[in-house]
Amino acid sequence: MEKLVNLLRENARLTNEQxxxxxxxxPEKVAADIARLEESGMIIGYSAIINEExxxxxxxxxxxELKVSPQVECGYDDIAEIxxxxxxxxxxxxxxxxxxxxxxxxxxxxxxxxxxxxDKLATLKGVLSTTTHFILQRYKEKGIEFKTDSGDERSLVxx
Numbered sequence: 001m002e003k004l005v006n007l008l009r010e011n012a013r014l015t016n017e018q019x020x021x022x023x024x025x026x027p028e029k030v031a032a033d034i035a036r037l038e039e040s041g042m043i044i045g046y047s048a049i050i051n052e053e054x055x056x057x058x059x060x061x062x063x064x065e066l067k068v069s070p071q072v073e074c075g076y077d078d079i080a081e082i083x084x085x086x087x088x089x090x091x092x093x094x095x096x097x098x099x100x101x102x103x104x105x106x107x108x109x110x111x112x113x114x115x116x117x118x119d120k121l122a123t124l125k126g127v128l129s130t131t132t133h134f135i136l137q138r139y140k141e142k143g144i145e146f147k148t149d150s151g152d153e154r155s156l157v158x159x
Contacts, residue, residue: 004033005042010143012046049144052106053137061090061106062113065099065131066121076100079126088116099131110134 003023007014016027016034023030037043052059070076080092083103090104103121107113117130138146 001033049141051146058108059106060109060113061135063133064103066101067128068100068126069128071126074126
């Protein structure tokens with residue numbers, strides 16, 4: 001199963017026939033294994049890695065650090081579940097370190113992101129503070145490198 005999962009991580013578009021050849025098994029066994037992985041909740045979805053800068057020039061992505069003070073009846077899981085319901089939110093993760101939750105969101109401009117943070121995230125019960133980082137350039141995501149079309153326009157500097 002581990003080899004199957006790793007192959008799907010690399011390319012979820014491989015057919016059962018292609019996977020079977022790579023794994024030395026039958027397409028039927030691959031299909032059954034994938035079905036078991038899906039039913040057990042180990043595979044919860046499939047998605048494409050989109051070069052947002054090419055797809056939508058107006059797309060802005062932000063990584064937001066949240067410091068949270070869990071309440072008696074509202075812990076980290078409850079706050080994360082509330083945040084995950086917003087359509088702007090791509091991901092929510094509980095973190096170790098200097099902040100508690102990491103939230104990745106997308107908007108059409110910096111103001112959209114700022115309004116989302118100030119109106120929706122910062123006002124949630126238990127949220128102590130937020131720090132927003134705007135993603136300027138993606139170089140690699142989920143193991144896939146983004147190739148830039150143009151060369152580096154900065155001057156080369158050598159010591």
